Amino acid sequence: MLKHAKRNLILLYTISTGMILTLVIGLLFYSSIKQAITFEKNIFQNAIFSVNYFIQNETDLTHSQLSEIENQTHVMIDIQEIDPSYKGSLSSKTNREFLFKTLKNELNKIVIAVNLFEDSVYKNPIVTIKGEKHDYYYGTSLTFPNEKETIYILYYLDFSKIISLKTVLTYIFIEVIGLLLLFLLSNILVKKALIPIDINIQKQKEFVAAASHELKSPLAVIQANASAIKFEPSQASFYIKGILNECQRMSRLIQDMLFLASNDSHRWTIKKELIDTETFLIETYETHISYCHEKKQILTLDLPKEELPPFHADKERLSQVLAILLDNAISYSPAKSVVTIRSFIQNDSIVFDIEDHGLGIPNTAKEYIFDRFYRADPSRSDKKHVGLGLSIALEIVKLHNGKISLKDTVHGGCTFSVELPIE
Incomplete structure (x- = not known):
């Protein structure tokens, strides 16, 4: 089930982030096309200026001069109203006459003309026309002051320049590499996220x-x-x-x-109350003294000279924690050994130590000692201890925002410390 969920999460992550990547690349591609189209339009506008310059500075243009203008500016010129015999020098995919006829029809639909060249000539807006072979052109016309002489200009839109194969392949390559990296990244992230x-x-x-x-x-x-x-x-x-x-x-x-x-499942809560520390410790001591005597051990209560302040905690659950620690200390300590209950203040916290002088806990077992059903010595046949006590103690201390730790006792044994903040 987890493998199926992991596969679905990787797929979902890759698709969602892949869609974002595709959108970004699509916007970049669209932007590059817009820039290429703008560049082509600027080329056409520069060509219009050049044509206007040549025509205004030449009183009598020959066909060869017009052909040279076409070759230099890469535009097709139609001067049928001035010289019907001029057929042009640049070839096109669609017949020139059809293209210029289409251009004139499009320009006739436009009423407003723009005065561009300081009253010397009127330039109509640039329009886009389509040829018979899926070829496209920018077109416009120049009308001179007498409004009788008009020339028409066409510029071929070379889409191989606007959308080059190299550019398309580059964006496709980026998309594929991006999706592959996203898949690998999602695989790593999902696996790490599912480790817990x-x-x-x-x-x-x-x-x-x-x-x-x-x-x-x-x-x-x-x-x-x-x-x-x-x-x-x-x-x-x-x-x-x-x-x-x-x-x-x-x-x-x-x-x-x-x-x-x-x-x-986070369905368990604690009920804190103000606890008198010394009274609580004396009650704990009196509860376990008889059991300790039964095991022929000595139970001592070590309190500081200064009075310990009261603290807030769930008394029943905290008693359970100390009972678990004392039960372990007494059960795993030899006869005539001393088990000590100690309390003191440290760093704005109250600390409860349960110290014994038993066999202690090996270093290799210390990191697992709070795991459920773990027993440092699995060979023991003690039915009373199944390895859940320390796990329960840890959870109760956590609910009190405290800490529980283990250290070796001097001259053998181990000491469990419960540290609770003083509110």
Whole structure:
């Protein structure tokens, strides 16, 4: 499914950006054509000035002079009203007579003429006419003051100059290269953008696999005890006790998974209240002292001489965090070792340390210690710890905008630190 989405995203990105690129190139191409057309019109206007200059400075133009003017200015001249015998020297795709006839018809439709040459000559607007062989021309006429003598001028529009094959191929090449680069870029960007989703899906798969594995164990024990009751009814109370223990274990595991799932979907919130720090720590100490004695360990509470200020937090959830850290410290520390609860102020934050002197956590495992279902020592058969506690603690601390970290304890063991901002 993700591969299909990735392919669609790449295609969508390439098409959308490709359309923008095509639009930009199209505008550039159109602009270059407009510039080429403007250039051709300027050439024609310069030719008109040149023709006017020659005609006004020559009292008696010969056919050879007119032909020379045509060759120099690259325009066709018609002077039928002055000299009907002149047939012109430049050839055209369409018959010259047809072209000049078409020009005269077009100019006759225009009523207003423009006085261009200081009352010495009147120039009609430039018009575009089409030949019989899909050839196009600029055309106009020059009318002299007596309004009896008019010459007509045509200029061939060479579209191979306006839209050259080289220019077209250049723009096509730019378009193809641009689309290829956009495709490669979209491929890279989409893959990078989907990396968190890939990681999340992989984590979900691992989470489901681990959860299934953890749930199989108590279910197997429950099934075995239930079967044993059938064959040994006299020992039913013993087997029922095992079933109840495994049911409690499953209940804790399911609650932990529901909490993490709720937090992942952002449907879980905290309810902050003002907490008296020292009272909170003393309650935490008193709650875990008996469990620590049961494990033949020493639990100490280390508070600074200065009174700790109160802070805002969700008391129930923060108690859960410290309970998780203390439970791990007590469970993985040897008998007669010391577990310490410590608190102090640092950088406008209140810090809670849970310090133990157990075996510690290897450096290779520290970066994974907060991952779900991860256990630094997978060989341990402790059914109480399934590897979700530290993940839950991390999520709760994040919801408080705090930080949780791990460091080695001097002389062995590890210390977990929870740092919460003082509001």
